[in-house]
Amino acid sequence: MKQIALLALVVMLLGACAAPQKADKEATFTNRDLKVDSEIMTPEVLWSFGRVGSVALSPDGKTVAFTISYTKIEENKTYSDIYTMPAEGGDYKQITFTKGGEFDVNWRPDGAKITYMSAASGDVQLWEMNPDGTQNQQVTKVDGGIEGYKYSPTMDKIAFAKSVKLDKTVHDIYPDLKYADARIEDDLMYRHWDHWVDPTYSHIFYIDYANGATTGSATDIMEGERYHSPLKPFGGMEQVTFTTDGKSIAYTCKKKTGMESAFSTNSDIYVYDIKAASTKNLTEGMMGYDIAPTYSPDGKYLAWESMARDGYEADQNRLFMMDLATGEKKDYTADFDQNVHGLTWTPDSKHIYFTSEDKGSNEIFRFDLADNSISQITEGIHNYNSVAIAANGLIATQTSMKHPTEIISVNAETGEGTNISKVNEPLLGQLKMGDVEKRWIKTTDNKEMLAWVIYPPNFDKNKKYPALLYCGGGPQSMVSQFWSLRWNFQMMAANDYIIVAPNRRGLPGFGQEWNEQISGDYGGQNMKDYFSAIDAVSKELFVDENRLGAVGASYGGFSVYWLAGNHNKRFKAFISHCGIFNFEQMYSTTEEMFFVDWDYKGNYWDTDNKTAMRSYANSPHKFVKNWDTPMLVIHGAKDFRIPYTQGMGAFNVAKMRGVPARFLYFPEENHWVLSCHNGILWQREFFRWLDTYLK
Structure with a gap:
């Protein structure tokens, strides 16, 4: 249920891509000159921010190429173009002007070309252009298009991901029934995230490359295998890489199918020897996720992200490394009680x-191979979401509750960061943001819990404000300094609400014990943590304790349903987006079975399993007899992680019990809301409901 930014999301947001062309400012769209009428955020303003996407540093570390996406609200369409700027800072320059957009921007290993993906030719293909945006040239011409790419360091080959058909459809089995509309399923994993699984599998191919063009035919290094690489649904080409000498390809794959795949997180790192056409599993016997291999520039080591336990998708994400000369594998984060993400080698x-x-917050850390030490580089109220090595320091992307993603130059020694992109400064300069406060709250078991408190832009301590308890999703996703088009705390605060966003039990960033406590304890200590947070803040003189609401999505949506039956009159309004209502139905109908099996600690028919039985006893539908508070239920039809019938069940029960309720249903949305107009509608209904019952 974790929400991750991915290639699939980028493609959906961009829509159809147009052909690369000469500069034509009429062909694209930006909001850089937008003037707003008020200093207070509105949904329309929220959707007008520029969104920094792909960020790639040139091989010499001196130039940044990146995309910015702008939404033209009246068209319900997003335009994305490529920009460049010096890594040391300075004005950025737009180098593409297209009706659709480009994505997955990078640099050729020699730095002579910027590379990107575009559907200009009809299918998504790899393109190159000069760093100034001239001489756009299509590189691949793969039937059906590609899903990702990577150049070999020696620049004689390109690896790419492509879907290949290996299974039969109903029409393949019964060719005479050309108007039949049906599926025949014999095993699990027949649908995933937001789509029904089709008869194709994402495979890794390689093809020869020279002078801006591919030559010869492509080789499928997974020929005939009914597995996916990169991993579905969210994996990208960070899961695929060439060896430093370009002679082999390392890739991530979970070589399991059907029910075995549905209950397992056991992916491995495989290495395909191009000359021998042979494959070796480097992580055999390592039972959790092993992903994102990356070779040291000197070719001596392979590092990757690794989890220890099969079936546990929120296990500690460790830094593992193999000495390629000896084959020795070692966990270099055994004494580091945190996760690692986005491993990036220094050139030396x-x-x-x-x-x-x-x-x-999300911070930047550095591992030193000489003494196996880890040091923290940055600290502050922000999220660093990626990091790259520049000629002089680091280039990173950063968000906070006060600003969308920007590109930051970071001093690698002091950790000091400077915003060098300033994409949204013109719009942010016209708005007034609310203060964000870091507050530590005592829990019922005498622990210290971090809660973010966000204040209205024109906060007056002498006024009484309604307050919202934000219930986080994941469930094991830290409530950090994120920026969202829906769960945007500044948007909520702009509507004159105090926001209380606690990092309750079951979140990373506070040690593995804090993170793991939630498994097998849904409805337990983490719910007490919610009460501790809202009870503490509601005692403030500026909070009206008679006008409290609780809102959340995914696990947060479940939390709202659970609170509705157990809150003892604390709240006057609830909003649940894509929440779990009935644990037994959830266990039986979600697609990645490993998640609920681990977190509930078993199935609902194993009555001898006391921990599992406690989980199912805490299902929100068991407490509906206590429901008496107005509730807005939101769900998308294409949400296969938490099927939309969960939301329908909650709404129906509320109406049958005579509780004021509304159902906001999106036929074309999944676990998220990706469309601009749907997103604005979401915001309007969100605050219409809250204002009705809290103001």
């Missing part, structure tokens, strides 16, 4: 930079 192969959740 002496250090690895990565990001990690750390007490309510």
